[in-house]
Amino acid sequence: xxxxxxxxxxxxxxxxxxxxxxxxxxxxxxxxxxxxxxxxxxxxxxxxxxxxxxxxxxxxxxxxxxxxxxxxxxxxxxxxxxxxxxxxxxxxxxxxxxxxxxxxxxxxxxxxxxxxxxxxxxxxxxxxxxxxxxxxxxxxxxxxxxxxxxxxxxxxxxxxxxxxxxxxxxxxxxxxxxxxxxxxxxxxxxxxxxxxxxxxxxxxxxxxxxxxxxxxxxxxxxxxxxxxxxxxxxxxxxxxxxxxxxxxxxxxxxxxxxxxxxxxxxxxxxxxxxxxxxxxxxxxxxxxxxxxxxxxxxxxxxxxxxxxxxxxxxxxxxxxxxxxxxxxxxxxxxxxxxxxxxxxxxxxxxxxxxxxxxxxxxxxxxxxxxxxxxxxxxxxxxxxxxxxxxxxxxxxxxxxxxxxxxxxxxxxxxxxxxxxxxxxxxxxxxxxxxxxxxxxxxxxxxxxxxxxxxxxxxxxxxxxxxxxxxxxxxxxxxxxxxxxxxxxxxxxxxxxxxxxxxxxxxxxxxxxxxxxxxxxxxxxxxxxxxxxxxxxxxxxxxxxxxxxxxxxxxxxxxxxxxxxxx
Numbered sequence: 001x002x003x004x005x006x007x008x009x010x011x012x013x014x015x016x017x018x019x020x021x022x023x024x025x026x027x028x029x030x031x032x033x034x035x036x037x038x039x040x041x042x043x044x045x046x047x048x049x050x051x052x053x054x055x056x057x058x059x060x061x062x063x064x065x066x067x068x069x070x071x072x073x074x075x076x077x078x079x080x081x082x083x084x085x086x087x088x089x090x091x092x093x094x095x096x097x098x099x100x101x102x103x104x105x106x107x108x109x110x111x112x113x114x115x116x117x118x119x120x121x122x123x124x125x126x127x128x129x130x131x132x133x134x135x136x137x138x139x140x141x142x143x144x145x146x147x148x149x150x151x152x153x154x155x156x157x158x159x160x161x162x163x164x165x166x167x168x169x170x171x172x173x174x175x176x177x178x179x180x181x182x183x184x185x186x187x188x189x190x191x192x193x194x195x196x197x198x199x200x201x202x203x204x205x206x207x208x209x210x211x212x213x214x215x216x217x218x219x220x221x222x223x224x225x226x227x228x229x230x231x232x233x234x235x236x237x238x239x240x241x242x243x244x245x246x247x248x249x250x251x252x253x254x255x256x257x258x259x260x261x262x263x264x265x266x267x268x269x270x271x272x273x274x275x276x277x278x279x280x281x282x283x284x285x286x287x288x289x290x291x292x293x294x295x296x297x298x299x300x301x302x303x304x305x306x307x308x309x310x311x312x313x314x315x316x317x318x319x320x321x322x323x324x325x326x327x328x329x330x331x332x333x334x335x336x337x338x339x340x341x342x343x344x345x346x347x348x349x350x351x352x353x354x355x356x357x358x359x360x361x362x363x364x365x366x367x368x369x370x371x372x373x374x375x376x377x378x379x380x381x382x383x384x385x386x387x388x389x390x391x392x393x394x395x396x397x398x399x400x401x402x403x404x405x406x407x408x409x410x411x412x413x414x415x416x417x418x419x420x421x422x423x424x425x426x427x428x429x430x431x432x433x434x435x436x437x438x439x440x441x442x443x444x445x446x447x448x449x450x451x452x453x454x455x456x457x458x459x460x461x462x463x464x465x466x467x468x469x470x471x472x473x474x475x476x477x478x479x480x481x482x483x484x485x486x487x488x489x490x491x492x493x494x495x496x497x498x499x500x501x502x503x504x505x506x507x508x509x510x511x512x513x514x515x516x517x518x519x520x521x522x523x524x525x526x527x528x529x530x531x532x533x534x535x536x537x538x539x540x541x542x543x544x545x546x547x548x549x550x551x552x553x554x555x556x557x558x559x560x561x562x563x564x565x566x
Contacts, residue, residue, distance in 0.1 A: 002198050004447035005130030007459050011521045013467075020127025020135035027521065028446065030467040032138065035445055036117055038169050038464065039140055042162045048113040048142060053092050053099075055119055059085035061094035064417045074122045088121035093414050093437055096143045100433070101420035107147045110422060110433065111155060115142035117442060129198075131447035132402065138442040145433040147424065149411070152434035156188065156409050159438050163192055163405060170445070171462030172452045175401060177203050178213040188409030192440075193401035196451040201401050206383035208394040216294050219373060220381025220396060222331055258284045258332060261291045263305035264315055265325070279323040280312065280357065286331035289375035296327060296374050312357065321357045324367040329374040402448040410435040453545075459522030460545050463566060469500040470561070471523040473514040476507065480529045487527055487539060487557065494561035519544065525561075 008014045013028035024032065040050065059077070062068040068085075076088035089095070100112060120139045127135050142159065146152040160176070167174040172194055179191040191214055193201060202215040213219070265279040281303050283291045296303055306312055379398040386394040412432040415421070421430035453460045463469055470491050474480040484503050492501045504514045511530055518526045528540040539557065541550045552560055 002129045002132065002447075002451065003454055004132065004450035007450055007454060007520070008130060008447070011459060014131070020124055020133070022131065022134065022136075024443075027467040031446055031461070031465050032442055034465045035170070035442055036140070038166055039117070039440060039442075042166050042169075043113075043115060043142065046113070046158050046162050047111075048115050051114050051116055053089070053095050053116055053118065055089045055121070057087050057089050057092075057095055059087060061098050061418060062087065065094055065414060066417075067094070074124065076121050076123050089118075090120055090122045091437075091439070092116070092118075092141055093143070093410070093435075094418065097414045097418045097420050097435070100143075100145055101415070101418055104145070104420070104422055104433070106423045107425050110145055110147050111151065112145040113142065113155070115140060115438075129447075131443045132451075133200075134443070137444060139444075140440040140442055142438040144436040144438075145415075145420070146436075147422065147431075147434070149434055152409065152411075152436055153188075156407065156436050159436065160190060160407055163407065163438070163440070166440070167192060169464050170449065171464055172449050175203055175205065175212050175399070177205075177401075178217055179406065190407045191403050192405035192407075193403050194445075194448040194452050195399055195401050196448065197400050198451055199400040199402040201403050203399050203401050204377050204379070204381070204396040205399065206386060206394050206396050208392070209383060209385050209389075211383050211385045211396075213377075215376055215398070216292065218377040218381075218396075219384045220377035221384060221387045221393065222381060223393070259287050260284050260309075261305055262309050262312055263296075263303040264312065264321075265301050265303045267301060277322045278316070278319050279325050280321045281325050281327065283327040283329065283374050284332065285329040285375050289329065289331040289378075291329075291374055292376045295372075299372050299374070300325065300327065300370060316357060324358075326367060326369045327374050328369060328371045330372065331375050333371070402444070402451060404445050404448050405438075405440040407438045408436060410437055454522075457516075458520030461522040461524060463524045466522065466524050468502040468523055469495065469497075469566075470502070470525040470527060471518045471521075472501065472503045472527045472529065473511060473518055474503070474505075474529045475511040475531050477531055477534065479534050480531070481505070483529050483533060483539075487529065490557050491527065491561050494558045494565075496562075496565055525564075527557075 008028065009016075011027070012025055013031070014022045014024050017023055043050075056078075059068055062071075068087075071090070075090060078086050078088065080086060096114065100114075104110065104112065117138065117140045120137055122135060122137075124133055124135050127133060131137065144152070144155045144159070146155055164176070175193045175195060177191045177193060179189045191201070193199070193203060203212055204215060204218040204220065205212040261283045263281045263283075265281050266276045267279070268276050281296070281300070283296060285291055291305070293303065293305055304315065306315055377396070380395045383392075383394040383396050386392045411434060413435070415432040415435055420433050420435075422433060424431050449462065449465065450459050453462065461467070472484045472487055472491075474484045484505070488501050488503055492498075495501070504518065506514065509517075511528070515526065515528065522544060524544050526542045526544065528542065530540070533539055536551075538551045538553055541552055541560065542548070550560070
């Protein structure tokens with residue numbers, strides 16, 4: 001179990017219903033409500049309106065956008081008694097686009113910004129880490145509709161600023177990273193992360209200029225001198241002769257024994273009557289670099305990779321290879337940035353190890369060689385912004401983080417197939433709306449805050465989202481119990497907030513047990529009314545995050561907490 005899962009269970013904030021599915025108990029719900037309140041406040045400031053969309057969705061719109069087939073096995077698909085296809089919503093792009101398409105006809109009705117906080121469902125293969133990766137979760141999703149790309153970009157920037165304000169109010173360390181658009185699609189994307197060593201994401205960032213990117217998308221300048229890992233790497237498989245004969249790996253990289261990853265790419269033929277075109281792809285990188293499959297797919301198209309050349313045969317079956325493509329990674333050309341694609345030809349006959357796979361048996365088979373960035377970046381790679389602007393090799397550092405939000409500039413990816421169009425100010429031809437979508441994981445935020453803010457005693461809640469800001473604990477002495485009621489009223493009035501102070505009035509536990517419970521639950525402030533209060537008239541105030549303690553006379557309690565209003 002990760003710390004957040006342990007602490008939420010120990011503190012009584014959640015209970016497991018089944019694998020990846022949890023019940024949230026009252027204290028946990030109070031925190032979720034506070035997170036949602038902060039989000040509501042910031043989104044209302046930029047003109048967003050709240051609505052509620054259904055969780056059981058028809059498959060019809062998902063088939064129109066192609067995501068019914070492309071989303072994969074994480075989607076919960078169901079049929080009703082009539083045999084119609086439905087799904088439990090993992091996200092709501094299709095649903096909200098169809099809704100807006102029916103309501104909006106003219107540019108005068110735009111822009112539209114609508115959002116909801118609702119349940120999402122994903123059939124995780126290995127549900128784990130409590131609320132960080134479950135099958136059911138609470139999420140805020142915002143959808144925006146604009147008349148032009150320019151207006152949509154302004155909206156995008158406004159929402160990103162609102163997200164930054166939300167993260168600042170939550171009071172935990174966060175980072176904003178450039179990201180890949182993934183299955184959602186679109187042209188522009190950022191991820192919001194809470195920094196934590198248990199995070200599944202790796203961020204590369206530059207301390208000099210602030211550039212931050214997800215490892216999957218990061219672009220780095222490779223140091224000129226090869227690393228020890230590159231020079232010591234020895235390929236477990238011999239580089240095929242047909243690749244060696246191309247002479248595309250630079251002589252300067254002779255010390256870097258390149259490694260190869262193979263795959264198959266299938267693309268539709270220009271003639272619908274002809275079968276799809278099958279291309280064998282080989283990606284060559286230096287020995288210390290891993291192939292970034294996302295970058296390869298972005299550059300040349302979707303490739304299904306295998307572990308070795310031999311594994312291609314069962315993947316191909318009876319299909320023959322029509323084309324050959326070699327992707328040469330820039331890690332084999334450290335320091336160079338202007339490499340171009342070129343067409344070369346295999347010398348002599350088709351090598352024996354390819355004859356069984358390749359359709360053509362001609363002596364000279366054309367092969368496309370494509371140079372580009374196909375590798376995962378690493379710590380100490382140079383920052384691309386600093387290198388471009390001031391020719392400076394500023395090394396990037398890697399941190400672990402938990403993704404809790406994602407923003408996408410969608411363009412017309414959904415509005416076009418779902419006919420979400422409007423009549424423009426000039427002209428009569430309807431135009432598709434320019435869309436954006438923006439998600440924040442609410443239950444994931446709850447767990448991520450704990451991952452970023454806890455110690456050996458328990459949770460340390462930031463004051464903005466704590467279930468209660470102040471807990472009053474007392475000994476079993478009747479005079480202390482009576483005094484707790486008066487202290488409660490004074491502190492609540494000083495904080496100028498409703499329901500932010502609670503008394504631990506349990507009679508079957510000791511004062512010490514209550515104090516340990518308070519530290520486990522993570523109240524920001526604890527007021528201790530022990531037996532010493534009857535003797536001195538002083539209460540002890542403890543601050544959870546710093547461990548500071550104050551002994552306060554009765555008349556000092558109100559001004560002390562009044563100074564600490566949020």
